[in-house]
Amino acid sequence: MIERLGLATDLSGQADAPLMLYAVLGLPLLLGLLGGVLRPARGWPVALVGLLPLSALGWLTAASAGGPGQSGTFEVGSLMLHWRLNGLTLVLLLLTQAIVLASALYAPSYLREMAQASRRGQAGFWPLLGVLAASLSLIWVAADLLLLYIGLEVMGLAVVGLLLLPGKADALVAGLRYLLLALVGSLAYLLGSALLLGAWGRLDLAGLAEAAEPGALPWVAVALLSAGLLLKAAVFPLHAWLVPVHGAAWIPISALHAGLVVKASFFIALQLWLVLVPAAASAAALIGVMAAGAVTWGGVMAWRAATLKEVVAWSTVSQLGYLLLAFPLLVGSGKAVAALAWDGTWLQLAAHGLAKAAMFLAAGNLILATGEARVEGLAGASRRFPISLLSFGMAAISLVGLPPSMGFTAKWLLLHAALAGGHWAWMAVLAIGTLLSAAYVFRIFRYSFIEDAPEYEYRRVPWGMELIALLLALAALLLGLAADWPLSLLRGAGGEP
Template sequence: MVPVDGSVALWVVLGLPLLLGALGGVARPARGWPVAAAGLLPLLALAWLFSEMSGAAGLSWEIELGSLVLYWRLNGLALLLLLLTYLIVYASALYTPAYLHEDPQRKPRSQAWFWPLLGLLTSSLSLIWLAVDLLSLYLGLELMGLSAVGLMLLTGKIHAMVAGLRYLLLALVGSLAFLLGVSLLLGAWGRLDLAGLSQAAEPGALLWVAMALLSAGLLLKAAAFPLHAWLAPVHGSAWIPVSALHASLVIKASFFIALQLWLLLVPEAVVAAWAIGGMAAGAVIWGGVKAWRAAKLKDVLAWSTVSQLGYLLLAFPLLIGTDSDVAALAWEGTWLQLAAHGLAKAAMFLATGNLILATGETRAEGLAGASRRFPLSLLSFGMAGISLVGLPPSMGFTAKWLLLNAALTGGHWPWIAVLGIGTLLSAAYVFRIFHFSFVEDAPEHEFHPVPWGMDAIALLLALSALLLGLAAEWPLALLRSAEGGS
């Protein structure tokens, strides 16, 4: 156990985004270079925290707040998720000044609020990745949810307000369910730390009711099928960098918590895990079909997120109650899929934002002729699509290969079918966008190319999702060190 007072790097990683967000709200940067310079500081703080591990399997801390004790830990999985968070937040922050400058409907006051909310979102996500007690996780969830809702409302449009307030209401319902589950666990066993609960909790009706409440609240926040109806309207009305952050990071936090709780508290709940597997199948197929048929570009990406989350939900039947070989493959594939989807979906949203700003079109059919005028944006979209579909050499391919091997090793044929159908549907909606883009007999429109930096940010994220499949051994080594949720 490392004394928390001795880990300055931990507090810097959690607190620096809040400070930078407050400074951004005051300064309101109109160019990317101040954001680029300031954004390097959290990455350096994260490198400092990495160095404190010094090759150890992990670090843990106890934070005493009067009679309350909070438990935090840093292991390979937390490191991977912290790095993913900081990279995507950095890219979105770099993209935002140019995006707001190009957006004719921007509001200066909204820009001022963007930066503090972004800082709060980053710190709350970092807390969730580090926390191993239910109180810290609840605090992280609430702060993340409030900052995400605030970011969604920044456009100030009526439909954005309606979608954002609906999102807030459903998030509060999810929080209430989560809090009720926490109260049951605390009342029954008097503990909030996950390690202690895993030892003290006894199978029975009370544990199942608590887990049902916790899972329902978290799956609602994660937009898991069939609790996903709020997602498309929210993404359709939000700023592009906000949608990128939400799809690539925010909904993943709830999934992360849910899977950790299941592995620690109900590791043999096979029937319930297969029920969630059924939800995964519904998400992959229904989300893929809706993405394929969606008319608006942002709706394509929103329904794609619903579908891709289904691959993560397959972790429940592949990890719960299976043998060690299946669980090891599923553990690595699940978190690699989360990282691959995060990078690819952020790149897709930014590339789509570039196309919308350049063409003035929000519908997929409006991209006719874009292949000649905006090849870089389409290249970024296509490379991110390669990872979403799961084609080599992308990280998405490596992740799905591991999930497929886990299903094959365990003889779980339904999940093999889900992976195959999902791959075909992903290819269908990605290539549908390219079909419209390469229509050459479309009438000429007045195009307005975006600054090169906006294209460059989307391209770098897409390249990361594509090429990290060739360097997957490093994240896999981190995941093996944290295997089993330790």
């Protein structure tokens, strides 16, 4: 199982791979500092400098894809911090670059349109964005608990800083609440890591997979680690902080948080289960129950939500339930079921990241144009803002899981895995989630297509903001037709089940 995670590859790797890896990790920090100094007012300078980390990642992908995978260590004084690079990490790095670049391109026009965006807030956005991008990339490649912890903490601090940028009372409350709960999650993570270190004297995942012995200790450690990580991921029923956070945050920050940040904790938790308790099918079924609760409760609350941002935020709670199904479908399953679930899980993560980022950006366009946060305020939007509504609709196609989107391909693989394993309950969860997703999406469009809506004063959204949301939505939709490409990456570079 650890071969799928790239934890059993040769430590020697390729001699020049670490240089490009350092570039992928370090360039966002440098570019973020540059953005804080220059505070770009247009998207084209952001696009030009954004090509630098994207080019480094493209080189790394071309050099690594299809190979055996690579791993090694970062030496920090006497510390040896383990990294790995395989098909899965390449997919996640590419997803991160795409969503971060889209949010960065969206931000100049958005901040210009936001009257309450202070100059200090605009200057602080760029360095924090660079720190967030670098910490997320570090999490994807980290192969030991200490390096994962560093990435998590740096990511959490960057997110708190981004949440506090609006400077309003609700943003301060939401940001501090997020910080408090993140600290609780970090404490649980540290306690679990300390148990593992005390028992086996190591924190690298490959070494723990070999050294861990059945017993109470790994169970207690996994319980602590999972509790902390699932709290950070806003997994049902630990999700109460998520909706207020999105309600107060700027739109590009919400896109980053929903598209990427909540996925990092899920990614770590699933790895730990596969490494430490790979046969714990009964315990994984409890996570499946949480998945059912997330899909149902999040879908119902999204259907009832009064504002557009609340609809999209509750949708995140619901959609995370699909990712939680990876636990009962992967842990303790046969090889055929695990292979299907493996592909479906990571496709679902990528599809949700792209679609949710597109949906938040499109929702931000609609809110800016109408001046209305309420769903009812979208009346007549189909005539006045067709591009933003089209972007929202195409992103929704992937979230609902309709063909030809990548969300459809991912759910088809998950459904096939549940059917092959005889997991009828998880099949029902997938079906219920699809119906609830359709319900809250069609509620948005029901108001948007009201033809006798009164004429209000509207403002025109810059075309670049509409284009960015549209491109992300198109990516989530059309990658379903080209799913062989991400699947070939997942199955290559050490990721073959």
